[in-house]
Amino acid sequence: xxxxxxxxxxxxxxxxxxxxxxxxxxxxEVVLKALATKPLSNCDVTVIGGKEILQETYTxxxxxxxxxxxxxxxxxxxxxxxxxxxWGEIVVGEGNIASGAASFAYMETAIARTLAGEFQGIVTxxxxxxxxxxxxxxxxxxxxxLAERSGVKRFGMLFVAKSPHSGWLLRTLLAxxxxxxxxxxxxxxxxxLSLKLxxxxxxxxxxxxxxxxxxxxxxxxxxxxxNGQLGNEEKSWLIPWLETERDRLSDVQLDGPIPPxxxxxxxxxxxxxxxxxxxxAYLALYHDQGLIPVKLMAFDRAVNTxxxxxxxxxxxxxxxxxxxxxxxxxxASSTIAALELAAELVKQRRNASRY
Numbered sequence: 631x632x633x634x635x636x637x638x639x640x641x642x643x644x645x646x647x648x649x650x651x652x653x654x655x656x657x658x659e660v661v662l663k664a665l666a667t668k669p670l671s672n673c674d675v676t677v678i679g680g681k682e683i684l685q686e687t688y689t690x691x692x693x694x695x696x697x698x699x700x701x702x703x704x705x706x707x708x709x710x711x712x713x714x715x716x717w718g719e720i721v722v723g724e725g726n727i728a729s730g731a732a733s734f735a736y737m738e739t740a741i742a743r744t745l746a747g748e749f750q751g752i753v754t755x756x757x758x759x760x761x762x763x764x765x766x767x768x769x770x771x772x773x774x775x776l777a778e779r780s781g782v783k784r785f786g787m788l789f790v791a792k793s794p795h796s797g798w799l800l801r802t803l804l805a806x807x808x809x810x811x812x813x814x815x816x817x818x819x820x821x822x823l824s825l826k827l828x829x830x831x832x833x834x835x836x837x838x839x840x841x842x843x844x845x846x847x848x849x850x851x852x853x854x855x856x857n858g859q860l861g862n863e864e865k866s867w868l869i870p871w872l873e874t875e876r877d878r879l880s881d882v883q884l885d886g887p888i889p890p891x892x893x894x895x896x897x898x899x900x901x902x903x904x905x906x907x908x909x910x911a912y913l914a915l916y917h918d919q920g921l922i923p924v925k926l927m928a929f930d931r932a933v934n935t936x937x938x939x940x941x942x943x944x945x946x947x948x949x950x951x952x953x954x955x956x957x958x959x960x961x962a963s964s965t966i967a968a969l970e971l972a973a974e975l976v977k978q979r980r981n982a983s984r985y
Contacts (some may be wrong), residue, residue: 643674644750644976646969647709647743649736650679651755653720654729655950656960658687661755663962666701670973674707676749678740680732681710683720687956690722694958709743711735717765722956730761737772741779744941750980751942751972752776753965756950770808773936776943785938786829789921789947790971791928796903800928801838801911802920803830803937814916815850815863820871823913827875830911831882833937836982837975838910846893846909847872847886848919854887885909894923901927930963933971942975944968 648665651657661677662684677684684703691700713735717728733755740752754772762769769775777785789802805826806817827845834840850868851861858865864887876884899906914920924932925947932947946964954960 643672644670644973645674645748646670646676646751646753646972646976647740647749648675648677648753648969649733649740649755650677650684651736652725652729652733652757652761652950653680653683654722654725654761654955655756655758655952656955657733657755657757657950658684659691659955659958659960660946660962660965662688662691662700662703663696663698663960664965664969665706666699667962667966670969673973675969676707676709678709678711678736678743679755680713681708684708687722690956691958694956696958698962709739711739723952725758725761725950725952727761727764730758730763730765730767733757734762734765734767737775738779741776745780749941750976751944753968753972754943754945755965756946756948758950758952772945773807773934776936776939780939780941782938782940784825784829785936786826788830788833788935788937789924789932790935790944791924791932792967793901793903793928794931796900798900798903798908799838800897800901800924800932801834802924803911803913804917804920805913805915807917809917811916811918818850818863818915820867820874823868823871824875827879827884827913829938830913831879834911837937837942837978839978839982840910842881842883843910844883845885845911845913846888847884847913848890848893848915849887850890850915852889852891854889886913890914890919897923898927930961931967932964933968935971935975942972942979944972944975 650661688703713732717731720728787804787807791800806814834843850863855861855864868887896906896908900908934945934947936943946968
């Protein structure tokens with residue numbers, strides 16, 4: 631009996647949801663600029679937010695005589711999220727309860743639709759944690775909300791940036807994130823670092839195709855403790871932990887603990903095309919240890935990626951910038967990079983699942 635051949639599309643379109651973030655900030659502006667500047671190939675993009683807000687932003691930017699191309703909201707696929715009037719009015723440039731409630735509603739919608747299979751990835755606009763809290767939503771940030779709604783306990787913040795000078799890709803994972811500096815040493819444990827390291831290795835293999843990655847791990851103290859003279863953490867548990875991990879992950883090159891003040895020399899050289907023999911990824915132990923060098927090199931193009939989720943999530947690495955909202959001067963480079971990376975990661979993960 632002959633069987634009818636069914637045509638299969640080998641490369642179906644990537645479906646991305648893009649939230650506008652806090653509507654009082656620069657989120658709507660950078661979304662309109664990003665979606666007009668560089669169209670994504672083989673992608674369907676749905677903007678999640680308020681159509682009226684996007685139209686008002688578009689009109690305001692035209693009044694500002696913005697020279698950067700703008701996507702007309704009428705040409706976009708917009709999922710208009712209904713807002714409730716009891717929160718008050720949204721005022722551009724002034725984050726408040728209303729804008730916090732709106733940005734939270736956009737995120738909830740994006741997550742629910744993605745988990746239902748409508749989208750394969752989310753690109754999130756910048757939100758204000760203060761405005762979320764004012765609206766009654768007590769989360770450290772969007773990352774934690776994404777993890778909670780996705781039902782995952784293992785997740786991390788990976789920052790990715792592609793150098794315009796050399797094409798080299800910087801990848802930096804934070805072991806701890808938004809906690810006071812005085813709490814970092816207590817928060818760091820062998821179990822936590824093993825969790826973050828496993829996430830990083832899985833991500834490098836699944837999303838970047840690096841089967842035998844080279845990873846640099848930072849020390850905590852100046853000079854990585856200098857044999858206990860400048861802090862005991864390296865000597866007492868970080869170095870023994872790393873030796874155990876080298877045995878456990880025998881096909882991964884783990885270098886460290888590298889003194890924090892010198893760990894970023896080779897990445898800086900690679901970023902500016904001056905050699906450097908840089909690693910595939912860097913594990914920083916706390917927020918500023920990882921993000922000061924990232925923002926020095928890639929402030930306008932770094933992308934925040936949440937790893938450990940059942941879908942791709944990227945975000946521009948900047949805030950709401952209420953002070954310049956509505957003025958037409960916001961830079962959309964990071965949002966463009968977030969869109970491009972999300973599309974690439976969805977395709978890579980999809981290809982990896984075929985084998």
